[in-house]
Amino acid sequence: MPGAYHQLLDAAIGHLESLKQRGVRYVDVSPELLSRLAKPTTQKTAAAPLGQAPPAVISQRSDEPDVYHSPKLSAAEKESALAKLRDEALACVRCGHLVSSRTQVVFGVGTVHADLVFVGEAPGQDEDKEGEPFVGAAGQLLTKIIQATGLDRDKVYIANILKCRPDTPGKVYGNRKPRAEEMETCFPWVKRQIEIIQPKVMVALGGTAVEGLLGNMPTGITRLRGNWQAYRGVPVMPTFHPSYLLRNQSWLIKRRVWEDMMQVMERLNMPISDKQRSHFLRR
């Protein structure tokens, strides 16, 4: 009964998080219970907790035509369209406050011929310095996740909703969440990236990426993750942001992200070995 299983896991996570907030660092759990909790749950569509409707599959910004309806570009046309877009984006001055705080615009990285596109939130300090998305600690974890599927960074495309690092006036480091108006102002860049690439599948990393991509957030990322959404006809898998994984070292959360990635692999008809299926399962 996958619904009951997910309901139990959600309740267990909630309980453990509240214990953690109260300073509890250890709980007694038998190895038998741990291995029963770790049963694989790689059904194609994640089941909703009992008694709750699953989050609706939303295809927002649907006033816009399907991404796949744009004329098909040849490989060379795609490459030159993305290169031209990149040149335009690098000179963008739409947000005065970000223009004055940024080191550079962080456009995107990977191949224009990718079947799979990852969309994150916004560049952080490392990305602002390097000019490439996801190169800091969260980025290194994302690279490991991509490699665990059998792909590599140069076989996918990685972009952010915001192309400039959100400013943090008065602070030397630290990040802040992009504002709604910044995401809307910057959205045309990622929109064009997606139209040119026409990926088969996208992964939205964290709630802010989902919100930026779909125009709003129907529910929290904890409920939404694992449930296919759509952006103008492109299937979108919402999952936790890698920086959440860094903050929350729970193997269960890692397993959830991995289950989301296995759904992506299945959708792309990628082979999944038994070893891959058992990643982050405690036996």
Ligand code: URA
């Ligand atoms: N977090 C993001 O969302 N994007 C990056 O490029 C780096 C960290």
